[in-house]
């Protein structure tokens with residue numbers, strides 16, 4: 742999956758060349774040319790990376806950073822600066838000078854984003870509960886739950902509607918009485 746980048750800028754010329762640069766790297770790019778447009782995009786599209794151009798003011802960056810992080814905690818923010826002594830405008834994950842550094846930072850983030858999640862490890866660590874004639878008992882709060890759907894899979898992650906904690910439903914095949 743291509744990394745999704747929002748490039749925020751106030752300068753149409755710089756924004757355009759940055760968009761071409763990022764497209765060339767295989768990124769999916771949207772460009773905003775105003776704070777309100779950036780906010781609209783943040784609310785309506787998922788982004789992995791937010792790039793702040795140096796034409797933005799620290800006030801705008803901080804506001805957009807807040808909106809962006811509220812939408813995507815794992816999202817990364819890159820600031821494009823003109824010089825190493827420029828102070829950061831928000832709390833960026835990276836500060837880059839020039840296109841090479843920007844590309845390197847985005848590649849870095851793309852690797853982190855594409856790392857396999859620990860979904861399997863998470864599932865293995867959940868408490869297991871046997872399905873008993875369509876009923877299960879929540880291992881966290883001991884409430885009795887009736888499963889409304891017949892499960893075709895053997896195991897299933899279920900959130901308790903009462904305590905909201907997850908557990909693993911194990912649907913053991915029926916025991917053949919002739920075998921016991």
Ligand SMILES: [Zn+2]
Nearest residue numbers: 879882901904
């Ligand atoms: Zn519960």
